[in-house]
Each structure stands twice: as structure tokens, then as C-alpha cells.
Amino acid sequence: GTAAGRAAVGDRLAVRAGRTELRGLDVVAEPSVCDWSEERLRGALADADRRAEAAAELARRGVRTAVPTLVETLEGDRSAPDRRAVVRALDVLADPRGVDALVSRLADDDDAVRRAAATALATVGDPEALDALLGAAKAEDDETTRYAMIRAARDVDPTTAMDRFAHLLRTGDDPAVRETVVRVLRVTNGERARGLVLEALDDSDPSVAREAIAAVRWADDERAVPALLRRLNDDDALVRQEAAGAFAELGARADEFRDGEELSDSTRERVVGALIDRLDDPVAAVRSWVIEALGAQSHPRAVGPLCDAYDEESELRWNVVAALGRIRDPRAIPTVVAALDDDDPSVRRRACRASAQLGTAAAVSPLCDRATSDPNADVRREAIDALGRLGENPARVAETMASVLEDDRTALRRAAVTALGRVGGSEARRLLRETAENDPHEAVREHARSTLE
Template identity: 60%
Template sequence: MSSQAGVEDARIEVGYDAAVYERLRGGDPNPDAAVRVVCGGRVLVSGRDGLRWHCAQLVRALEPLFEDEPATVEFYEADECYHLVPDGDAVRLRCERTADDGDAGPSAVVDREAFVTELLRTVETFCDVVVGANPALADEVAEVRERAGDARVAAAGFGDWGLPVRLLDTEPETAHGGTVYTQTAVLAVGDARFGAFDGDVLADEESRDAPAAARLWLSDPTAVERGADVGLHVEPNPDALAWHDHAFSGEVVDVADLPASARTPSDDSPDRRALLHVGAGTVAFDPDAVATAAEGTAGDDEPPAVTVGQRLRLRAASVHLSDVVVTDAPSMADRTEAELRDALSDPARRAAAATELARRDAEDAAAAITDCLRTDPPASDRRALVRALDVLADESAVPGLIERLGDADPDVRRAAAVALATVGDPAALDPLLAAVRSESDSATRRAVARAARDVDPTRALDHFASLVRTDSDPAVRESVVRVLGGTGNVHAEALVVEAVDDPDPDVAREAISAVRWFTDERPVGGLLRRLGDDDPTVRVAAADAFVELGARAAHYHDGDELSAETRTRVVRALLDRLDDENAAVRRTAMEALGSQAHPESVMPLCAAYDDDEACRPAAVDALGRIGDPRAIPTVVAALDDDDPGVRRRACRACARLGTSAGVPRLGRLARADPRLAVRVEAVEALGHVGDDRDEVFEALEAVLDDGEADLRWEAVTALGRLDHPRARFVLRQVVEDDPDESVRERARSRLE
């Protein structure tokens, strides 16, 4: 453990619920699921994310950690991330919401070795779950699994020589050729099982099924095949308990002097070692000792030398375990169902055993897991057990799940509600409705309400109508409104429209956030009333709803447009908000005016640009979205604004307006603006604004000498749009000379 003060335990929890397994079985290798990092019993960061994407983030984060460099893991779906900063034997975790301009969130200090193990466990568990649910997806996670294997070898400190394995068993006193040998370690790589002679009993004290990194030495190897057709894999052997006569296929990636510290068989002291990459990692052999099978080299007096880049299939007379480091707790993948049921009573293995029983859909698994749940294990185990019942979706588990609606831990209550929804037994409706009224945690209350809706939609809707109209607790009304907003049921939507006028601001905002996606005019009256609400947050929400509701600008929602009369009413109400005392209200009203794209908005927005410094970015953006030529003088003038955010939006607005009036200023911004983001937008705009082709071409050609690859990439894209006689010549030069491959590739694609 680290000597750092305040070091906390850390774990990564992934919600493998029924929806995840359903998507995997349907062929989706990147299902979204709940992911959270828990440190010292508190949630540090959480969100929903595509699991393959997120696990790829985790395994990428390991590489800089091994080099004492910081790394970042992002939640793509949740606009959150956490930074990993090495600090001696510890890692500092610091969270932030990327949507909040990098505002700092919670932080923690964790043991580095333990956290690396946790990252590896999370990634490899995901790969196992994917292949277990749908073997056809093995190729979809092959790269993530391989990188995790490389990281496991690196975590063991093995450098280039190492193979990620699962340590299945040890067999003492193995006999071969009339001699009794000390011990055989039975290993697995993917589906391949094989034995390795363990003369130093390196694996003697290690746990069965443990993920590990191993160094393997192939003694007296014979090359039975050479050539490009040789694959990269360890070949399964039906006699895994033997430590001899195993085959390894791969590519030679290194030939070098043997390190003095390397263990080799006592009767073999080679001077050199070659590394054979077998897909998951490398094994070593003496390149000078490779014999060649007669059928492979007929007519050759001497076997060909082993060189880097060769593809070889080697059969080893014996395989020796040179080193092994167990880097994680044992897996449950190779346990029998009886062993898994027994493991439910073991605190160290209970959660993994329940997960594996559910994955296999084992007989009577629901009863065994429910019985275990009633022993009231720790909260983390209760969550795992409930999630396993979710995966099983067995009606016999309903009574036990209903009991957990009263659990002391809100995560367990939430998981129980989700599981009841998965099972779909209408008998759970009344307990769920009672839990909606009594639940103190808002996220859990919403999960319980969703579950009530799903187990019996018809009866639940009647109860929800009563709750929305009469319940005295606004938190209950808010939760029910959120659930109703996602049903698509016409009666549910009518209740949500009604809730727009709720006296509580939280309930009103929840209803407003739902009706913005409706495709008719039912919400308009309530939203217009809320535009004048005393609460500025409600006014912002109401204005924001009109960004999507009935929007006409091409960059927004393409649902049904509002009638001409209704749109005029909406636009005039939004124009009244341009004088609102609250800047957030004014900014949101401007964005809504841009999306509604009404000609009455143009001149008031031009005036707002001149008069309202705090809202200039929003005014320019709205003018660009409306696309009215009367806005051109204001938009072009905004290219010289002191605020880089305004300049960037002005570039974009010029592109949308398709005006060449700003070409000289866009050229200056592209060459010399101090902000890279502004320069990129200026270059992109130059590719759209058109008529002054020589001036545009000169500006773009100048940018191709810039040191920023992103800027050159945009310039190449813009040149590809430009109908200039020298454009193809310049693009060919970029293909030949640009130092960045992505820029060269972009230029090639523009020439096609």
C-alpha cells in the first residue's frame, strides 16, 4: 500500500443490468450502462457511458500511468471526466464536469497498484461479459482485450517479455518420461489451455482462476511452419496437464542477448533469446536452438535463421514457467455451478459468483441469490446480488426484490426497482407506488416511478394523474412528471402539459424540459405564461423550450413547425425578454429567436449586439442561424470584437450567411488571431464564403505553413471546396510534404 496519507480504497462499478445483456445479445458491442467510481464509500464520479468506449478509455489511461504521467478518463455521455495524477505510490483522482468550463469536482487519493488492478479488472470483466453474452462479438472487443493484456504484463514489470494468462490450477509431482517433476502450472490464454513446468513452484501459493502475467520459456522448439499464413495464437492442447508438446504461433518481434536475471531451464543456458508475439503477448525461446520439421524444409541442410518479422509455428518439447505475477483476484469463469452457489457464502467471492450465475442463467440461481440477499450482506454485495436478479428476470425473485425497496442503501433500492421493471410482474405495482411516496432520494424516486410505469402502464397512469394533480410533495410530482415525459402516451403527455403550470418551480422546469420535444402546439400557452414567471430559472427554461419546439432553423429540431400566427406570438414574447433583467434569460431568448428564424427578430438582435455586451455571443450566433442578409453588417463587424467567443461565432455566422463581405477580415483571423479556435473557425468559413477566390486561396495557402496540424487539416478541407485553378496543385504538395499523416490523408481524400 501507499505511504501517502489519506489513501482510500477505490472501485469502479458497472451496472450490468438486463438491458445491457439484451443489447449485447442483439449484436451491440457498446451498450450504454451506469458507470461510477467509488472511493472510501462515496461516489466520486458517475454517469452513463458506452461500455466499449469507456473501457477503451480506461485501458488507454494505464499507459501514461506506467510512465508516471497523468491521464484522463472521460464519460462521453455525461460530460464528466476524472484526471489520474501519479504521486509516488499513490494516484490522485480529480473530477470535473467538462460542460461547466472545467469546474473542479470531488477528489481522492488512492493506492496506485490497487487502482491499476481495478482498472484492469473492469476492462477484462467487460470483455468476458461481451463474449459470454454473444460469442460473435469477440472480434469487436479483441483490441481492447489485447491492450488490457499488454497493460497486465506491464503492471507486473515484465517489460516486453510476458503473456497475460489465467492461472487455473497447479498439479504437483508431474511424471514425464519416467521422471517425476516438481509441479505443473495449468494456464489459459483465451480458449487455449496448456501446462507449464513450474520447477521453482512459483504458482504454488496463488489462487485458482487468478488473472496473472507469466513469462514462458519454450525449450527445444521446432518450427513446424513458417510464412505469412501463420496466425498469432496459442494452440489449445487437450492434455493441458502436460507441460510438454504445446504449440505457439506468432511473429518474431525481437532477437537479443538474454538478460542475466532471466530464468531458463537449468539444463539450458542460452546466450540469446527471441520473443514470439502470439497475439495476447510474448513467449521466449532460444533462436539458435530452433530445429525445423522435415516436412517444412525438405532439401535444406541448415535450418533458416530466426529473424525479426518472421511468422513461425513452434512446437516446444517443454514449456517452463520462468516468472508469474498474479495481478488480480480470481475469476469465476471456470467454476462449476455448484462451486458458484457455494461461493455465495464467501464475502470475498459473493458478488462475482452471483454475476456469473446470472450470466449463465443457471438453474435455481434466482432462489440461491435471493436467499443470500436475505442474509443482509454488506451494501456493495446487496447491489451486486440485486443486479444479478435483474439479469435473471425471474418472477420467483419478485418478493425478495420488493423487500429491497426498503433497503437502507439508495443504490440498492434503485437497483431493486430497475430489476422489478425488468421482471415486469404487475403484482409489484402497489409496492412501487408506495415507495414513490415514501422515497427520500430523488434519483431513486424517479427509478421507482419508472418501474411502476413499466410493470403496469395502464393502472400506473391513473395513479400518476392523481399524484401530479393532488400530491402535496413537489418532489413526488417532479419525479412523476419526469417519468411521464418519456412515455410517448397521449394521456401522459397531456398530464405533462398540465404540469407546466405547476406552482412549484422544480416541477414546472421538469415539465418544460419534457414538452420542448413535443411536435404540436399544446404546450405553447403554458410556456408563454412561464416566460413572465417571477423565477428567472423558470423563464430560462421556458425560453429554452422554444429552441426546439416548432423550430424552423436548419440546425435545430425538425419536428412540426408552429403555425404562422403562433410563431409570431412566440417570437414577440421572446423579443420582450431581450430587456429581461437576468442575462441568462436574455441569452436563452436570443438562442430561441435564432432557432425560430423569424424575420421580425433580425433588427432587434442587431440592436442587442450593440447594446448588450454580456449577450453578444448569443446575438451573433442567432443572427447566423436566421440567415437574413440584413444581419451581414453586424456579423462582419463582430469579426473584430474583443471577445474571442464573439469572433468565433461571427466566423460561423459568415459561413452560414454565405457572404464574402468579411473575407479580408476572415483572412486576417485565419493567419494571426491569438486564439486557435478562432483561427480554425475562420479557415472553415473561408471555405464557404465564395466569390473572392484569389483572396480566399491566398489566405488558405498561407495557413498551410502553420505549425498547428488541426488548422492545416481545416485549410485542406476548405481548399477541397474551393474551385481555384491552383487548389489541386497545392493539395498534391500537402500529400507529399505535410509532417502530419492525418493532414496528408485529408488532402488525398480531397483530391479524389
């Protein structure tokens, strides 16, 4: 090397140790595109090595006078990354002069470019792009890109788009397009959008129907009920599953589910009756959602059929017990208490919780047995918690917790402290004081002290 040697930062220098002399080589930093003039940035759009970053910098600066040059750049033979960069620059600049170029990119052979073009058209907001977007969506094979196009169509002209969407849902022969329209309508505000989703509940294609069902399950709209009841008897098991699952949310009354408006009494009667009729569905996943929905609707009419289902069900007994706990009807007590001795630990665990929800003293003795001797630690912890929540028979519960406090599992001892605090009484306080002094784990001692306060 010589003192006059110069290299730009980023050049790759092949160096063989001991053979190349680097003394006197000056390394000069190339100015960042952030420091370039607008004229230089425009010129760089013709440079394959700098085109993408030049387009991004022009957009960052908001140079709308560069839009014609960006449009011209898109017309050449450019790489997919460069096309994406230029389209995104036009998106940021949001200039109507870029609309025709963006429309042409809806047919690009790169799906990311097509998505970016759709998004950019939505940003510009030219209603004239509506038909081009819908036409491209009909020809689009990529689901994500089709969604971007239909969403953009909604955004460029919301009123006309609803008319086009209605026509597509009623007469369109491609279920993939209809399904995507419903997906967009799910996230569209307004009565017209809601009405079209309700209409799509009766679509002949199962995938479209499932998308519509998924949309209405959170809507608290009683108008959806007739179609959902029809779908409960659909030939497609996945549609039946979605329809049953919708009633775990739509109009739900159980505490864990309630977050919207309830159904009217007459409608709820119809829903519960239809769900009961599906308790013998041949598909376990459908039965699971039916049971969940019956628990969520929390109607006393479901208690008898659910108790019968517990005796007949081989796979989903835990769902049945959980549903009975949510309904909180005393007629379920014998079934729930019997479930405390089920062979399946998941059923026993749910039965512990359901016993607390039902508030039954009949569960105290079997819960005490579970708390001290169940082979599954999760069941023991759930039983301990249930005894505390029940608050029945404090003397028996305190005796049980005294045994649990001798266990070597910290989590169980901590749960026992919580239960003693809920049950109260002199013996419970004595055990808490003893635990606060003598438990081997500081966290349990601290929990006992705070419970005593």
C-alpha cells in the first residue's frame, strides 16, 4: 500500500496476514443517503445498488415532487425488493399521481408487491381504484394478499364497497373470495356490514359459514340465532362445532363468560333446547362445544341432560362437570360429588371446582379426602382451594389443612394457608400462627403472617 491508497467503507479487502501492508491506507466514509440532496436521490433511483434506500429516503422526507420519477422507476425491469421499496414510497407519499402505477402492480408476480400496492391504494384513497382492487382480489390465489385487496377496496370507497360486497356474497362463485369478504366485514363497523355478515351465516360453503359464525359469536346480536340454530344441524362437523361454540359467547350468562347482552328468555329456551339435542353428536369436538355452551348459557333445563351425559360420556366428562358448576343448580350435586371419585384426574379437578361453585356441604368430606390423599398434586391443590371457598365445617377443614401443612410440597402448604384464612376460626388461626413461625419456606411463612393480619 501507499500513503495515497484510498478505499470506501464497506469495500471488501482480501488480506493475507503478514503479506499485505496497510499502513498509510486512508478509509473514507461514504455519506449516508440521509445526507444526499434530493437531486442525487432522484438520480439514485436509476442505480440498482441504491434504488431501494433512495426511494425510502425520498418518502421519509415527504418529497412529493419525486412521485413522477418513482412512477417511471416502477415501469422498468426492477427486482422484487426494489419494486416493493418504490411501492412503499408511493404509499408514504400518498399522491394520487401514483394510482395508475399502483393499480398496475396489483398484477405483479411478487405477492408482497401486490399486497404493498393494495395497501398504498388504500392510503391514497382514490375511489376509482375500487373496481381494480376487487378484480385483482377475484384473481388472487394468496389468501393474505386477497385480504389486503378487499380491505383496501373497503377503504377507498366504503359506501360503494358495501354494495359490491353484497353482490359478491350473493352471486360470487368463488367461496375463497366470499370468505375473505366476510373476514373484512368482521372488522368493519356499521349496520350494513353487520347485516351482510348475518346474511353470510347461510352461505352454501362451509368455510364461508364458519367465518360468519366466528364473526357473530362476539356480537351480542340476537338476529344471528335462527341461522346459528340451523347450522347446529349442518352436515359439516366443523360448522356444527363453530355454531355450538358461538353460544358459549353469544348471550352467555355464566360468570366466567358474561361480557355482553343476554338473550331474551324465549330465545334462550330455544337455544338451550337445540344444544341439548346435540349432546349425542357423533363428533367429540362438537359435543365439547355443546357442553361448554350449555354451561355458558347457565339454564336449569340443561342440568338433567348434562347429568345423564356424565354417565354416558367417555371423553368429555370433565366438560360436563365444569358446565354443571357454572349452572350452579343443586340438582347437580350428586353428579358433581360422585365425580370427585372419577378415575380421570382432570375430572376430579373440575369436580373440586364445581363443588365450590355449587356451595354444597355434601362435598366437604370427599374434598378432605382428595386434599390429603389424591395421587395427583393438581387435584389436591384444587380440593384445598375448594374447601376454603366453601367455608363449611371449619373444624374438619382445619384438621385436613393441618395434615396438608406437613406435606413437603410448598405449593400445597401455601394453598392450605389460603384456605385456612378463608375458613377462619380459632383452630385455623392457631395453625396459621404455627406456620408463620415454623414452615421451612420463607414464602409460606410470609403468606401465613399476611393472612393473619
